[in-house]
Amino acid sequence: MKITEEEIRHVARLARLSLKDEDVLTFTRQVDEVLSYMEVLNSLDTTGVPVFRVPTLAENVFRADAPAPGLSNEEALANAPEKDGNDFLVPKVI
Numbered sequence: 001m002k003i004t005e006e007e008i009r010h011v012a013r014l015a016r017l018s019l020k021d022e023d024v025l026t027f028t029r030q031v032d033e034v035l036s037y038m039e040v041l042n043s044l045d046t047t048g049v050p051v052f053r054v055p056t057l058a059e060n061v062f063r064a065d066a067p068a069p070g071l072s073n074e075e076a077l078a079n080a081p082e083k084d085g086n087d088f089l090v091p092k093v094i
Helices: 005-014 020-042 073-077
Strands: none
Touching: 005 020
C-alpha cells in the first residue's frame, strides 16, 4: 500500500473533514489505486515523445485594462437605502 489510513485521516484533518471509519477505508483504497497507477505511468519510457500542448487557439478573452470614467457620487448613491451626504450609511459591525 502506498498510502496509509493514518495519512488519509491526517489529510482529512487538514481539510477539516470528518470521515467515518468506512470512508477512511474507501478513500485509502481509492487513493492507493491512483498512486499505484501513477507508478505504472512513471515506469513508461517517454524518450522521444514530444511534450503535449493543448491544441486550441484560445486567447485572453478579457477586455483591455484601460481607464474609464466611473460613477459620479450621485449615481453611486442613487439606490442606497441610507446615505449621509456623500457617504453610504451601513449598520455598525463589530
